[in-house]
Each structure stands twice: as C-alpha cells, then as structure tokens.
Amino acid sequence: xxxxxxxxxxxxxxxxxxxxxITHNEALLALDRLVHLTAADRRNEPSxxxxxxxxxxxxxxxxxxxxxxxxxxxTFEAGFWRFEAPAAGWLAWLSEEDxxxxxxxxTWRDLKPRRADRLGVGTPADNTNRxxxxxxxxxxxxxxxxxxxxxxxxxxxDTASLLFQTGWSGRAEIGTAGDDKLHVKVSADGAVWTEALxxxxxxxxxxxxxxxxxxxxxxxxxxxSPARGIVNTQITANAAAALAAFRKARGTxxxxxxxxxxxxxxAFNFSGHDGTAYLTTAGFGARITxxxxxxxxxxxxFFYATGGAPTGNPYLDDQVHMVVTGTGRVGVGxxxxxxxxxxxxxxxxxxxxxxxxxxADAGAGQIVMVADESGGPVLxxxxxxxxxxxxxxxxxx
Numbered sequence: 266x267x268x269x270x271x272x273x274x275x276x277x278x279x280x281x282x283x284x285x286x287i288t289h290n291e292a293l294l295a296l297d298r299l300v301h302l303t304a305a306d307r308r309n310e311p312s313x314x315x316x317x318x319x320x321x322x323x324x325x326x327x328x329x330x331x332x333x334x335x336x337x338x339x340t341f342e343a344g345f346w347r348f349e350a351p352a353a354g355w356l357a358w359l360s361e362e363d364x365x366x367x368x369x370x371x372t373w374r375d376l377k378p379r380r381a382d383r384l385g386v387g388t389p390a391d392n393t394n395r396x397x398x399x400x401x402x403x404x405x406x407x408x409x410x411x412x413x414x415x416x417x418x419x420x421x422x423d424t425a426s427l428l429f430q431t432g433w434s435g436r437a438e439i440g441t442a443g444d445d446k447l448h449v450k451v452s453a454d455g456a457v458w459t460e461a462l463x464x465x466x467x468x469x470x471x472x473x474x475x476x477x478x479x480x481x482x483x484x485x486x487x488x489x490s491p492a493r494g495i496v497n498t499q500i501t502a503n504a505a506a507a508l509a510a511f512r513k514a515r516g517t518x519x520x521x522x523x524x525x526x527x528x529x530x531x532a533f534n535f536s537g538h539d540g541t542a543y544l545t546t547a548g549f550g551a552r553i554t555x556x557x558x559x560x561x562x563x564x565x566x567f568f569y570a571t572g573g574a575p576t577g578n579p580y581l582d583d584q585v586h587m588v589v590t591g592t593g594r595v596g597v598g599x600x601x602x603x604x605x606x607x608x609x610x611x612x613x614x615x616x617x618x619x620x621x622x623x624x625a626d627a628g629a630g631q632i633v634m635v636a637d638e639s640g641g642p643v644l645x646x647x648x649x650x651x652x653x654x655x656x657x658x659x660x661x662x
Contacts, residue, residue, distance in 0.1 A: 299338070299349060299355075302320075302338065302355065302357040302358070303320065303357065303358045304321055304322045304338065304357055304358070304359055304360070305319055305320060305321055305359075305360055305361060306321060306322070306359065306360070306361035306362070307321070307322045307323075307324055307359065307361075307362075307373070308321050308322075308323070308324055308331075309323070309324035309326050309327045309328055309331060310327065310328045310329045310330075310331055311329055311330045311331060311339070311341075311346065315341040315346075316341070317341060317342070318340065318341065318342065319340070319341050320338060320340045320341075321338075321339045322336070322337075322338060322357065322359065322366070322373055323335055323336060323337045323339050323348075324336075325372065331346075334348045334350075336350075336368070336371075336372055336373060337349060337350050338351060338357070351368040351373075352368070352370075353369060354367065355367070355368040356376065357373065364376075382395065383395045383396075384396050384397075385397045385398075386398040386399065386400065387399035387400055416440065418441065421441075421443075421444050421445045422443060422444070424440060424441070424442045424443065425440050425441050425442075426438050426440020426441065426442050426448075427439050427440055430455075434454065434455035435452050435455040435458075436451065436452055436453075437449075437450065437451050437452070438450045438451075438458075444466075445466045446463050446464060446465055446466050446476065447463065447464040447466065448460060448463055449461045449462040449463075460476070461473070463475070463478065465477070465478055469481075470482070470483065471483070472484075472485070473485070474486055474487065497509060511530055511531025511532075511551070512531075513528050513529065513530040513531070513553075515528075523557050524553055524557055524562065525553065525557060526553050526554060526555055526556060526557065527552070527553060527554075527580075528552070528553045529550055529551070529552050529553075530550075530551045530552065530553060530562075530564060531550055531551050532548055532549070532550025532551070533548050534547075534548040534550075535547045535548050544574075544575040545575055545576055546570065546571040546572070546573060546574070546575060546576065547569065547570040548568075548569060548576075548579075549566065549567060549568040549569070550566075551564045551565070551566055551567070552564060552565055552567055552580065554590070554591070555591075563591045564591055565588045565589065565590050565591060565600070566588065566589040567579065567580075567585045567587070567588045567589075567600070568585070568587040568588070569584045569585045569586060570584070570586060571584050585600050586598065588600050588602070590602060593605070594606070594607070595607070596608075596609075597609065597610070598610050613634075614632050614633050614634045614644065615633060615634065616633070616634040616635075616636045616642075617633050617634065617635055617636065618635075618636055618637050619635060619637055619638060619661055619662065622635070622645075622652055622661070625647040625648070625649065625650060625651050625652050626647075626649060626650060627647070628649065629647055629648050629649035630646065630647065631646065631647040632644060632645070632646050632647075632655075633645055633652070635652070635654075635661055638654065638661055638662065639662045640654070640656075643655065643656060643661075644656075645661050
C-alpha cells in the first residue's frame with residue numbers, strides 16, 4: 266500500500282504508526298496549501314522576506330531556493346519553502362495578475378476558453394448566429410500596432426459581407442457578394458435591392474450602375490430620369506462655383522514633374538455605340554501649346570468632331586475644328602489663329618429682307634446679308650445709325 270494519496274500526495278497514516286497526529290497535520294497543511302489554490306505571483310526566485318504562508322507559482326527559469334522546481338507551487342511555511350508539483354487540470358488564482366490559471370500538464374496558462382461552439386453576449390447564440398452580441402457598442406482596438414476584422418468565404422460565388430438591418434430587414438450590404446468584387450447595395454424594404462457601387466478587384470475601377478467598369482470611374486444609367494447623371498452643387502455665401510478639376514503632370518505621383526508642350530490637360534470625349542463598340546467621335550479639351558516654365562502653363566481650348574471615324578489624337582489626326590488660345594484668339598478650321606478671329610473657309614451671315622433688318626443702332630459693326638436690296642442681294646454693315654451696303658456705303662433700300 267502506498268504511503269501517500271494518488272492525486273495530491275497527502276501522507277497516509279500507517280497501521281502501526283507512532284505519532285499519527287504528525288502525519289495527519291501534514292496532510293491538513295498540504296490541503297490548506299492546495300485547496301482553493303491562490304498564489305501571490307509568478308517568479309523565478311524567492312521573495313527577500315517572505316511572509317508565513319505566502320505562495321508563488323515558480324517560473325520556467327528558477328534560481329536560488331526555487332532551482333529545480335519550475336512550474337511548481339512554492340509555499341513558505343515554518344521558515345522553509347515547500348514545493349508541490351501540479352498535475353494537469355489544477356486551477357489557481359494569481360492575485361498579482363487578477364487572472365485564473367490552469368496547469369495543462371506542461372505549463373500554467375490563462376483559464377480562457379480556447380474554443381466554443383457558440384457564444385452569446387447579452388443575447389442567445391444559435392446554430393446560424395454562433396456569435397451573438399447585444400450591446401450599445403462593440404470595440405476592436407489595437408494591441409500595440411494596427412487591428413483587422415477578417416470576414417472569409419470559401420469560394421468567389423459565396424458571400425462575405427456586412428449586412429445592415431432595421432427591424433431585422435436588410436437596408437444596406439457591403440462586401441464581396443457573389444464574386445470577389447466589392448459591392449455596395451441598398452434596399453428600401455429588404456426585398457428589392459439596388460447595387461449602388463462596385464469596385465473591381467482586378468483593376469480597382471469603380472462602377473456606378475455597372476459591375477464591369479471600363480475606367481477608373483464609370484457611371485451607367487439604364488433609365489430615362491431627371492435624376493440620372495452627375496450633379497455637382499456649390500452652396501456658399503460667396504461667388505464660388507461648383508468645380509470639376511483636371512490636372513496634368515509628368516514624373517510620378519510622389520514626385521510630379523512639369524508637363525510639356527503638346528500634353529493634354531483634360532478632355533470631355535463623347536462616344537456612341539456602333540453596334541459593336543463605343544466610338545469616340547467628338548469632344549473638347551485643353552492642350553498645352555507652348556513652353557512650360559515656373560508660373561506659366563500656356564494652354565489652348567480645342568473642340569473636335571470626326572465625322573464618324575473614331576479619334577486617337579485629335580491634333581495628330583487633324584480633327585480639331587475650333588480653338589480658343591490662351592491669348593484670346595479664336596480659330597475656326599485652324600489651330601493657330603493669327604488674329605482675334607480667323608476662319609479657314611467661307612463665312613455665311615444671316616440673310617434678311619430690308620423690311621426685317623434688325624435695329625442698326627444695336628451697335629456699329631454688325632454684318633448681315635440683305636436678300637432683297639434694290640440693287641440686288643448684298644452684304645450690309647451697321648454704322649450705328651443705318652444699314653449701308655458694303656459695295657458703296659449707300660444706305661440699304
């Protein structure tokens with residue numbers, strides 16, 4: 266028969282043992298040390314002036330009187346340190362850290378659940394919602410650096426999303442729903458959903474009204490409504506207008522460099538579908554037309570229309586029909602006007618009957634065509650008082 270109990274190694278009283286009270290008292294003291302086990306702290310060496318009955322959990326690199334007793338329970342009793350080796354499953358409360366510990370057969374670790382099939386905080390969890398929380402707020406904070414919340418799915422066709430509800434009825438959803446693109450959806454009733462925005466996972470392109478955006482931002486409207494398109498509103502107490510800005514630089518995003526003559530700074534291109542693809546056949550924009558220097562980027566505003574064939578570069582393809590230069594000159598049919606208005610081709614003025622001529626005193630310099638002038642059709646100009654024929658300055662009759 267063993268002389269100690271199998272679990273706590275408490276001393277047993279032998280049948281013919283003398284001074285049985287000593288053995289009994291040792292067993293009681295051992296129980297006092299181990300039952301409802303509480304330790305002051307974890308340490309690798311004894312405290313300098315230990316109090317009677319103080320207990321420590323010995324660390325994994327003990328020295329001094331604790332040497333050779335890693336992970337054991339050390340109790341200072343009657344002027345000596347007594348050690349008990351824990352068994353798997355022992356529980357202890359560690360006062361200094363305010364934490365419950367369990368010995369797993371190798372080391373002491375926090376008594377925290379490592380896995381649970383369900384967890385409800387303030388509300389029951391079920392087989393679908395295995396983690397359920399009812400709380401005014403939920404906090405995720407860093408542990409020294411950043412923090413992430415991961416929502417994972419098995420395959421692209423599955424859904425990984427955040428669903429926002431009112432009265433358990435869906436109102437908005439953000440996530441990768443049905444593919445690996447980022448979708449933002451909204452619903453007024455939880456039944457009919459409208460996809461407000463899609464971000465293509467392969468390109469980063471953003472689509473509004475389309476799941477396959479062809480550019481950095483593409484907007485597609487499939488209905489005829491006053492609410493379609495883009496509205497840019499400026500509401501201030503001054504003369505500031507709503508703004509759309511186009512900028513051009515060379516170099517890199519981190520270190521932009523000066524643009525150069527011939528660079529396009531922005532354009533509005535208009536395309537129509539020919540049954541196979543969209544063709545860009547008209548538009549307007551701005552192009553740098555001179556040397557760029559500090560404080561100076563000369564630009565022309567240009568307008569083009571191709572007559573049907575798609576354009577690549579309006580200037581190189583000779584498709585620019587009108588320009589407004591940075592010096593205020595206007596060219597029609599030429600991209601380099603030499604005067605305030607230069608037209609490369611015939612100019613037609615509106616034709617009037619004598620009886621229907623506009624008021625001459627509206628301003629001197631007006632030019633019109635008079636179709637029924639007594640001497641035959643003729644160009645006429647206003648001198649500020651009367652209309653006169655350009656041929657002989659006679660008043661139109």
